[in-house]
Amino acid sequence: MTHSNLSIEAFVKLGKFLSKFCDLIETNTISDHLNDKLIALFKTEIERAKHYNGWFTEENCIHAFKEWSIALTKENLDAWLEQYDLNANSEKVVALIMAGNIPLVGFHDLLCVLITGNKALVKLSSNDQKLIPLIIEYLKEIEPYFVDRVSFTKEKLGHYDAVIATGSNNTARYFEYYFGKKPNIIRKNRNSVAVLNGDETTEDLTALGEDIFRYFGLGCRSVSKIYIPKSYNIDTFFKAIFPYNDIVNHNKYANNYDYNKAVYLMSEFKILDNGFLILKEEESFGSPIASLFYEYYEDTDALKTKLKKEEDKIQCIVASGFIENEVLFGKTQKPSLNDYADGVDTIEFLLRTS
Known part of the structure; x- marks a missing residue:
């Protein structure tokens, strides 16, 4: 099985797991399933995330999980990826400098890196130290392919071939200076x-x-x-x-x-x-x-x-009937897989970067 098929299958399983977990939380029946190691782990880490960052309430974490469970279906992943030739990818290490303003805000970048067959070197925001590693722990548990695909660092970045960095207008200037010689996507305030x-x-x-x-x-x-x-x-x-x-x-x-x-x-x-x-x-x-x-x-x-x-x-x-590509009322926090931040196609960037 190719890496892309392995990845798609694993992310579909992740989507189903997140859906189940959210249902257990919302129906207040999770205590009946704590013998499941992964269910127990997710429950513990959500509680830790809330205490670690007061903005990461259980409600907002569950909302993020639920939206990803909706996105990560076989049909959605296939429809998203059908326009790309994933076999054209040249394996590389991609450094991800993640934001931490909302739960799982950096997950789409990580998904793009892994599903194209690359490795991720992740520098987490100090505001979100729990949720992304939690997702990776799940992927490693269900699919050995991911065991060496993601590494986390708090130190100066080691070897990497490309970088995706998300921050403020101020940090973007630093990012451009520090990462400018490598292929990069650098995001500012929006x-x-x-x-x-x-x-x-x-x-x-x-x-x-x-x-x-x-x-x-x-x-x-x-x-x-x-x-x-x-x-x-x-x-x-x-x-x-x-x-x-x-x-x-x-x-x-x-x-x-x-x-x-x-x-x-x-x-x-x-x-x-x-x-x-x-x-x-x-x-x-x-x-x-x-x-x-x-x-x-x-x-x-x-x-x-x-x-x-x-x-x-x-x-x-x-808006409603105002402009092309407008977002419907109530839908801004329900992006589809091809709603790329800043309108920059992350998959295309990764595939053309050797």
Whole structure:
């Protein structure tokens, strides 16, 4: 069996396992299955992840697992990979410098590296030390092929042939200096936006709340800004997202909400506030935690032109009938396998890098 078939088969098994694990958690029946070594391991590590990083709640970890369980089916993997000739790959060691802002944020890069038949040298974010090694432990357990395919390091990187590094605009400058002589993908800050036209249903806007609040808004696919028509009634939006009000009961989120509200008030900024989300009129994209920027628009064509000029800062545009490749309300944290970060085809990069 070829490495690609082995990998696909193993990742399909991973998807089924994650689905089972999520079901056991959600039905509160996991205690009946703790004699299964892998089930017990996953339960323990999720609890550790939550204590290690307060943003990694069980709910958000399970959400990440569930979305990967949906993606990792034989049908999805085959459809994703059919456009590539994986046999053309020249085996190499790919260094992965991972972010840690949301659970399993670096897993897609790791999947791309392994499924193309390469080896991964992984440098984890200090914010996510648990979940990626947990997935690798599972793969090694079910498929010996993976035993020597992934290594983790906290030290200076040793030998590698290519690099995929994800970080901030500041770290990107360091990455470009340090990794510039090797084939590379270097990712910077990006944010996601939503464009409202005033015709959205309550269901649309409530779904938009998922795009705003999932992972506490920490992901590059999290909506951090909305564009609204001049005549827009913001109360419509506030009422639709009220079901997410419990988020303010999370200690770290509440601290950010209180802090940012105080800063805005002391600075005498005009803000709108519903008790768990602060809206501030602002031209930039990256709103702080518990805040959402908004900007009025009058002409849709002018807005399209404006967003096109800023496309290197934008990961997703959530809308309905506004622009090509828009993301539906509520779907930003449900990417498909071919939704590449920053629009850079990672598989193609790996296959053409010798």
